Amino acid sequence: MDAGSSAGTRAARADDLYVDTPEALGALTARLSGTPWVALDTEFLREKTYRARLCLLQISAPGIVACIDPLALADLAPLQQLLLDPAIVKILHAARQDLEILHQLWGRIPMPVFDTQIAAALLGPADQIGYGRLVADQLGIELDKGHARTDWSRRPLAPAQLHYAADDVRYLGEIYAIQRDALEARGRQAWFEDECRRLGEPSTYETDPQDAWLRLKGVYRLQGAQLGAARALAAWRETEASRADRPRRWILADEPLLDIARHMPDTPEALGKIRNLPPSTLRRHGAALIEAAARARAQPREAWPELPARPQLDDAQSILAERLMEMLRRASESANIAPAMLATRREIERAATGETDLPVMRGWRAEMLGDELRAFVARARTAPESP
Structure with missing residues (x-):
């Protein structure tokens, strides 16, 4: 099967759909209209970007399994309308990353959500159980793991790749029915709904650049004005990475960022002595880094940030x-x-x-x-x- 041609709807398996034209997408969403639930998963890349790049979207509903190609479709509006319908339950496993991508695309979060990983944690002792193990435990089906490291941005996608991707939603409807009944039987539906409701809060997926410094590994080794410099540098890096759509580490890695915060260099020569600072970063961003350090040095003591207290137990x-x-x-x-x-x-x-x-x-x-x-x-x- 030539998954890169424009046939519109093709089979990854005999009854699976591959959707890569507006006509095929319209036909699929029409078939899904009125469905009580859809299962959803995404394949994406983010190794070379700040924001995840959606490469494939898998969806299933009663009698339907489809892989939708967002790289071939300029407009996902019909799918957006379907997934934002509050009358349709969206079933996902470990939903956070998938919902983050859709929030980035649409500025809205498909709700309500049924997260099968959360349900599993409320129904048994396994925490953050993987999808493959959950399918094996619940249905006795062993899934193929051979395409876990696929580059989903490359086209054409082989039939085996599409089969693997489709399997990620093929069984979610069955698991949903089992878990929904079990939650109700054990009186834990309200607990579950409370947990899933938090997945619909935009703050879950939004990053405030002014808080980025708190995620720096090693920041607890800084103090005083150095913390102000770390906050300024991390906020600058977050903003620059978002603007350029590049990974944070490509803009400035954590280790040289912390060294700049520690020493607060005030000249290009001093900045050039920072360990592990690439010459290309010095050329491209040296002035901005020196300016951020200068702002931190000029802050009064009362403006210095404080690290969250770590429990020190006696x-x-x-x-x-x-x-x-x-x-x-x-x-x-x-x-x-x-x-x-x-x-x-x-x-x-x-x-x-x-x-x-x-x-x-x-x-x-x-x-x-x-x-x-x-x-x-x-x-x-x-x-x-x-x-």
């Missing part, structure tokens, strides 16, 4: 954290739920220091565990000798 708090971890393990085992769905180790350590504004102490997590943690910590803090 001996009693460390013992308390272990008690809280044991409570977490017992609660997750009792409910047969992935422990990470309730709380992370860092949250537990923060709870041991007396913090209460934590996810585990809100919503359904509070009912299952958080209220008990809060009461236990309160008792321990009034009698620290015997937590």
